[in-house]
Amino acid sequence: MQIGLLYSRIRSDEKLLLAELRERGHDVVKVDVRDDSFGLDAVPDALAECDLALDRCLATSRSTYVTQFCEHHGVPVINDPDTAATCADKVRTSLALSAADVPTPATEVAFTQDAALAAIETMGYPCVLKPVVGSWGRLMAKVDSRSAAEAIVEHKATLGHYEHKVFYVQEFVPKSGRDIRVLAVDGKPVAGMVRSADHWLTNAAQGADTAPFAIDDEVATLVATASDAVGGGLLGVDLMETGADGGYTVHEVNHTVEFDALDGTVDVDVPAAVVDWLETDAAGDAAATAEVTAQ
Amino acid sequence: MTECVECGEQLSLGSDLETGEIVDCTTCGVELELVSDSPPVLDRAPELEEDWGE
Numbered sequence: 522m523q524i525g526l527l528y529s530r531i532r533s534d535e536k537l538l539l540a541e542l543r544e545r546g547h548d549v550v551k552v553d554v555r556d557d558s559f560g561l562d563a564v565p566d567a568l569a570e571c572d573l574a575l576d577r578c579l580a581t582s583r584s585t586y587v588t589q590f591c592e593h594h595g596v597p598v599i600n601d602p603d604t605a606a607t608c609a610d611k612v613r614t615s616l617a618l619s620a621a622d623v624p625t626p627a628t629e630v631a632f633t634q635d636a637a638l639a640a641i642e643t644m645g646y647p648c649v650l651k652p653v654v655g656s657w658g659r660l661m662a663k664v665d666s667r668s669a670a671e672a673i674v675e676h677k678a679t680l681g682h683y684e685h686k687v688f689y690v691q692e693f694v695p696k697s698g699r700d701i702r703v704l705a706v707d708g709k710p711v712a713g714m715v716r717s718a719d720h721w722l723t724n725a726a727q728g729a730d731t732a733p734f735a736i737d738d739e740v741a742t743l744v745a746t747a748s749d750a751v752g753g754g755l756l757g758v759d760l761m762e763t764g765a766d767g768g769y770t771v772h773e774v775n776h777t778v779e780f781d782a783l784d785g786t787v788d789v790d791v792p793a794a795v796v797d798w799l800e801t802d803a804a805g806d807a808a809a810t811a812e813v814t815a816q
Numbered sequence: 817m818t819e820c821v822e823c824g825e826q827l828s829l830g831s832d833l834e835t836g837e838i839v840d841c842t843t844c845g846v847e848l849e850l851v852s853d854s855p856p857v858l859d860r861a862p863e864l865e866e867d868w869g870e
Contacts, residue, residue, distance in 0.1 A: 530849070530862075531836035539834065553836060581867040656869015682866065726869075757870065775870040
């Protein structure tokens, strides 16, 4: 296959994918999305001959738009733009998970400081304020008191981009110092790991320790349902354990999932599993979708 | 050898580097992006943007 790798930075994850794809003889075209513009009438030359585009853009804004251009021009793309748009926006993700009856933390969205403070007071302390677009645990605030809430809300309203005036207030889940990341392809788990830290944030990007996680039936079912809820594809589904009852809640689904840490944690060859899927299910599904779109 | 655009240090780059990859200057610590691999050319890496992530 000729595969267009859409990127703006080559992380260790992209290097793993590039090595696996090239080793299998695929013709990989690296497309730095910073170098091109994307128009209404023609696909950029670099993508014209690609059988499949793989969106690995580091910037969410670029990812959500460039996947739309791929779809517009009939270039099959992983992940598709609807999945990207849903996963890129925490409000849309929460709504999609809720609509699919996937357990997810209680969430309130408010558009003014007064409404945000009222939502926080109703949610109770501690709770969490998250940016609607963001990753790696950045700009997340655990709100422990009314005075902290007032300060954070004022700062967001005064200093932030307009998206920070969408106040996304979420239940704080006491998670015993760890959460779970499962990488899945169309809902089928490839591998999972726990991410542990003393800090309330347990993102690998924040330096959390990782260990393999044995995926049980309950988690597998939740991952499959969460994947379906956001449109499927190559995804990183994040879950938290909800306490002694053994339940889980899904708090995030990532559509340009990083897997270097997972690959280094588990025995599964993660990039090989991803490319296996790209060669089989993903290529066929994406081509069929593109054909329908082009008609 | 490729020159660090920040401090002028001559850097030895690995042969498996990909265009678009980031390297740290071992002398001044600045993040550099490999913007071309033939010949290798380094430029200052973009600053972290708010929407970066996974």
